[in-house]
Amino acid sequence: MANHGWAEAPAIPLRVRLGVVLRSAWLQASLNYEGMQNLGCLFCLVPVALWLKLDRQEWRAFVRRHLGLFNSNPFISPLGLGALARLEADHHRGARPLAEDTIERFSARLSAPLGAVGDSLFWAAVRPQMVLLGSLVALLAGGWGLAVLLVGFAAWQWTYRWLTFSWGWTLGTQVGVMLRDWRLRRPAQIAGLIAATCAGALVVVLFLRGYARVTGTAPDWRSSAVFIVAAIGAGVLGYGRRHATWALLGGMGLGIVASIVLLLLGR
Amino acid sequence: MIDVHEWVILLLVAALVAQDTTAGPQLLVSEPLVSGTLAGWVVGDAYLGLVMGLAVQLIWSGMMPVGTTLFLDVNVGVICAVVVAAAMPGSEDHRLLAMGVALLWMVPVALLGTGLTELHRRLSDIIVSTVRPESAAPRTIAWRHLGGWLLAGVQGMMTLAFGVALGMVIVPAVTHSLVPIVRADLLWAGILGTGGGMAVGVTWHYSRGRATLLGALLAAGFWALWTYAG
Numbered sequence: 001m002a003n004h005g006w007a008e009a010p011a012i013p014l015r016v017r018l019g020v021v022l023r024s025a026w027l028q029a030s031l032n033y034e035g036m037q038n039l040g041c042l043f044c045l046v047p048v049a050l051w052l053k054l055d056r057q058e059w060r061a062f063v064r065r066h067l068g069l070f071n072s073n074p075f076i077s078p079l080g081l082g083a084l085a086r087l088e089a090d091h092h093r094g095a096r097p098l099a100e101d102t103i104e105r106f107s108a109r110l111s112a113p114l115g116a117v118g119d120s121l122f123w124a125a126v127r128p129q130m131v132l133l134g135s136l137v138a139l140l141a142g143g144w145g146l147a148v149l150l151v152g153f154a155a156w157q158w159t160y161r162w163l164t165f166s167w168g169w170t171l172g173t174q175v176g177v178m179l180r181d182w183r184l185r186r187p188a189q190i191a192g193l194i195a196a197t198c199a200g201a202l203v204v205v206l207f208l209r210g211y212a213r214v215t216g217t218a219p220d221w222r223s224s225a226v227f228i229v230a231a232i233g234a235g236v237l238g239y240g241r242r243h244a245t246w247a248l249l250g251g252m253g254l255g256i257v258a259s260i261v262l263l264l265l266g267r
Numbered sequence: 268m269i270d271v272h273e274w275v276i277l278l279l280v281a282a283l284v285a286q287d288t289t290a291g292p293q294l295l296v297s298e299p300l301v302s303g304t305l306a307g308w309v310v311g312d313a314y315l316g317l318v319m320g321l322a323v324q325l326i327w328s329g330m331m332p333v334g335t336t337l338f339l340d341v342n343v344g345v346i347c348a349v350v351v352a353a354a355m356p357g358s359e360d361h362r363l364l365a366m367g368v369a370l371l372w373m374v375p376v377a378l379l380g381t382g383l384t385e386l387h388r389r390l391s392d393i394i395v396s397t398v399r400p401e402s403a404a405p406r407t408i409a410w411r412h413l414g415g416w417l418l419a420g421v422q423g424m425m426t427l428a429f430g431v432a433l434g435m436v437i438v439p440a441v442t443h444s445l446v447p448i449v450r451a452d453l454l455w456a457g458i459l460g461t462g463g464g465m466a467v468g469v470t471w472h473y474s475r476g477r478a479t480l481l482g483a484l485l486a487a488g489f490w491a492l493w494t495y496a497g
Contacts, residue, residue, distance in 0.1 A: 025291050025292035026290070026412070026413070027291065028291060029290045029412050029419070030394060030395055030416075031289060031290070031335060031388060032391035032394075033388055034392050034395065034396070035395060036335065038395065039398060039411060042412075046405045046409070049405070050405065060401060061400075063398070063408075067395075074291075074293055119331070119333050123331040123332070127295070128329070128469065128470055131298060132466055134300055135324055138317060142314075145300065146304060149295060150294065150296070150301065153294070154294060189473075192473035195470045196471065196476075196479045197479070197481055198482060199463075199469075199471075199479055200467065200480055200485075202463055202482075202486075203466070204483050204487050204490065205486050205490075206325075206459050206460075206462065209490075210459055213318075214318050214363075214455050215452045215456075223453055223456035227460035228460065230458075230460030231461070231463045231467070234460065234462075234463075234468060237464075238328075238329055238466070240468075241329065241469075245339065248371075248374070250461065251457035252457050253457070254457045254460075255453040255454035256445075256448075256449050256457075258450075258453045259450040259454070260449075262450070263448060
């Protein structure tokens with residue numbers, strides 16, 4: 001990566017950094033249609049304002065600046081929060097005199113790419129990966145699956161929350177380069193591949209072990225046929241991003257219809 | 268029947284799950300696999316909770332609570348389904364059928380959760396609009412912001428209370444009417460097949476099926492080794 005101001009970043013106290021990163025876990029508490037995560041962003045940046053010891057006038061201007069629009073994926077939101085904290089610090093110290101609406105416009109402009117990159121990393125790849133891995137372990141080892149899901153996802157999210165704040169603080173207005181960086185793009189591909197591998201294994205384990213554990217009987221030709229047809233149908237619906245409710249109704253409907261047909265045939 | 272202590276714990280779990288879904292801290296305690304098992308543990312049948320949670324988890328594995336998108340609130344819905352199914356008396360086969368019907372009952376309950384989420388966000392609009400730069404102290408900002416978080420908890424509690432109260436009447440009635448015509452094993456073959464299929468469908472595009480096939484072959488290979496070596 002090119003040196004986009006990495007070396008010149010001033011120090012920020014650990015307690016301030018910790019304060020922002022921990023608060024970012026509650027970024028969406030007051031999620032709303034008007035300003036999206038605006039109050040959440042302000043709530044997260046309060047430790048920065050307290051550290052900068054803003055006077056009454058500056059505090060009012062600070063609050064006004066962050067009540068506009070802010071929206072991000074919650075797990076990489078510290079990237080935007082770090083950049084905004086850096087802008088506030090530079091503005092306060094006079095290192096970078098800014099027009100009154102610069103920070104507000106920067107915040108709004110950053111929202112769409114932060115959301116898109118974070119969603120493709122966390123919601124589309126890391127969450128399915130951990131959820132499917134956890135489900136696979138749950139099928140094989142019961143409650144351990146929950147531990148895998150919770151600990152694995154916590155490791156991902158807190159690593160990213162901590163690192164992205166550092167990147168945002170260091171890069172400031174240049175934070176856009178980070179959104180194209182391999183550190184946010186490559187893990188999504190790897191997590192996606194792991195999720196797909198787990199999904200393949202899950203179908204086999206569900207059929208060979210899960211069914212027997214749930215119903216208490218080994219699958220016969222009737223239940224095998226229902227399982228396979230339901231899996232193919234749901235696979236097509238899932239690939240087409242159709243609503244999962246239709247898949248559930250289809251799978252249950254298939255079981256009910258098969259039961260009635262077998263009843264009528266006397267089997 | 269559920270006693271008062273269990274009700275209190277279940278309402279708190281529903282609040283925590285509803286908060287964790289989007290409001291925070293998003294530790295994924297809200298995922299159906301976890302919330303279902305937790306609910307099952309509270310009502311004394313963690314295994315039932317795990318099975319129902321796993322089924323819902325797989326079927327909704329492609330769900331993404333992105334931004335202000337409205338999604339079916341299956342996270343609280345599955346708690347309701349587990350509680351209703353666990354309260355059903357009868358044989359093992361009868362109970363298995365009730366678990367399937369409870370999963371179906373989860374859908375309207377989850378829709379109610381979606382409606383309450385919409386209402387919650389409208390209320391958050393009002394809360395945020397009351398923050399004035401002239402008078403907002405750090406503590407005021409924190410309280411207004413966390414007010415939204417508390418509202419999410421109330422939303423979860425309301426969804427659960429409604430879902431369980433009505434589900435205790437509807438699910439047993441539907442189950443009794445289905446007993447003569449529906450085989451529980453076939454119903455669950457359909458549910459589990461749907462779960463597996465959805466998991467494959469939503470992750471297929473990552474490798475055009477190659478990683479999925481590799482996973483399936485690995486699992487089948489290990490199973491064959493285990494069976495023959497054992």
